[in-house]
Amino acid sequence: MSVITDWTPEKARAFTRANLAFEHGLHERPMFDDAGLESLLDRYPRDKLGVFTMGHDPVDWQSWRRGSAGDLSGRQLLNAAKEGRIWLNLRHANDYLEDYAALEAEVFSEKTERTGVRTFKRDLGVLISSANAQVFYHLDVPLVSLWQVRGQKRVWVYPVAAPHVGPEQLEKIVLRETAEQMAFQPAFDGVAEVFDLTPGKMVTWAQNAPHRIENGPMLNVSLSMEFMTPAALMRANVLYANAVLRKAGARPSVQAVPHPGALAKIALARAVKVSGMSKTFDKSLPTTFTLDPARPGVPVDLAA
Known part of the structure; x- marks a missing residue:
């Protein structure tokens, strides 16, 4: 039985190139009931678990804060999401847990069969988040599909163009x-x-499309599946090379493969990465709060 239940030839052709909505059956699987989620939270590597809280104003993206789950059990963590304003991010669950590796293989095998698109660098993440929580305006370098399994959320997807996001x-x-x-x-x-x-x-949306998310008034559980295709990786490398060229004083534009300029930029991006010349920004936020076992849904400021 297909994971996605409403494939059409038109959707298969537009997959990875357009914003598309699908229907699926993953929400019916017991791995996403309370017991399944508690087991997931107990088995997932605790040092990899992202714990976040945030403000209410969609403009105030700097209110996004990282916390620590400490030694809370899976049940306590799930209760924290049910009772507080918490966003739990379990990235790369497919790399750590066999059942999620099997789910990732099932989903992407079907995508390849239906679309003919080869995918790699796959990241199946699980998002467990509180009522009315939000993710601020941002974009991702890979391609992304967002699967809802519990609760409801609204997603705004914006054009990959100025003023929503500029080239630089x-x-x-x-x-x-x-x-x-x-x-x-x-x-x-x-x-x-x-x-x-x-x-x-x-x-799922076009590569690099800015987007933001707001939960409805209930616990939310979603799957975020990031992945690359050959075309998506080429675009990422062209953008990378453009950044290097812009630093050198050029005013580059984005070309699509097989344009000779794009091929030259892909070679440049690879050379810069191999040389070690590139510097990366440390995107990890400092840990500013913890979750109290007595009241797991209430962030406790570490500075208090």
């Missing part, structure tokens, strides 16, 4: 000189494509 801003993110989060203007919503996700819904 995009290049800095690809070069890892700055984080993916960016300043947001509410006026941007006027041109956004909006997707309301409920269990059994999935959305």
